[in-house]
Amino acid sequence: LSGLEWPKIQISSKGLEIGPTCTVRNLLDYHPPREWAAGGLLHDCIKCFLAGFKVWNTATVLGNICTSIPAGPMTTMACALEAEYTLWATDGSIRVVPAIAFVTGNNQNILAPGELLRKVTIPIESLNRQYTIRRFTLTQAGRSSIFLVGTRDTSGEILITVSAATKHPVHLRFSGMPSSAQVASELDTRIPDDLYFDDPNGRPDHRKHMTYFFAEQI
Numbered sequence: 001l002s003g004l005e006w007p008k009i010q011i012s013s014k015g016l017e018i019g020p021t022c023t024v025r026n027l028l029d030y031h032p033p034r035e036w037a038a039g040g041l042l043h044d045c046i047k048c049f050l051a052g053f054k055v056w057n058t059a060t061v062l063g064n065i066c067t068s069i070p071a072g073p074m075t076t077m078a079c080a081l082e083a084e085y086t087l088w089a090t091d092g093s094i095r096v097v098p099a100i101a102f103v104t105g106n107n108q109n110i111l112a113p114g115e116l117l118r119k120v121t122i123p124i125e126s127l128n129r130q131y132t133i134r135r136f137t138l139t140q141a142g143r144s145s146i147f148l149v150g151t152r153d154t155s156g157e158i159l160i161t162v163s164a165a166t167k168h169p170v171h172l173r174f175s176g177m178p179s180s181a182q183v184a185s186e187l188d189t190r191i192p193d194d195l196y197f198d199d200p201n202g203r204p205d206h207r208k209h210m211t212y213f214f215a216e217q218i
Helices: 023-029 040-044 053-058 060-067 074-081 182-189 204-217
Strands: 009-011 016-018 084-088 093-096 103-105 118-120 130-137 144-152 156-165 171-172
Touching: 023 040, 023 053, 023 156, 040 074, 040 130, 053 204, 060 118, 074 144, 074 156, 130 204, 144 204, 156 204, 171 182, 182 204
Parallel strands: none
Antiparallel strands: 009 016, 016 118, 084 093, 084 118, 130 144, 144 156, 156 171
């Protein structure tokens, strides 16, 4: 794909579009308009990579999404900003899916055989939201064990995206500022115990505990 002259990053009427040849370094070097309150999240998520500059220069944003690992920071970014994915099939058909529906498990997603993630589109409305992040790693430069992003739009709606702690990202949406009890209740409902990820970077019980703690902080 690297030889194709597709646009790497461009602004369209639908929002910020990221193409399949856009490397992590390309996105890091991109300077979003200052009026985008969530523009900084693009760079904040890149800094959560368990990788150095050599990987940033060759690895692509969409490639990280397609690996569909729970700790994939580009997946977290896209889901937190409610991006849409444009998928191309070998028969020429095109479908558009929400980012939150793309990853279904550890190294699992909805791509059909031969299907290509052609474009990630982040709505301008999402880039105008206020945001904050909470993240936990076992070591200072380690892989994310828990990664939560909270955003708030101009209407006061709160969206919390839970990732890394779970096998696939999960959205918690509130019409206004929720109470601690409401946050805990929504986590109970949306994330069953068997959805928390288990690997050498963290046990499910620890990930669950920190998810509740970070969600309440947000």
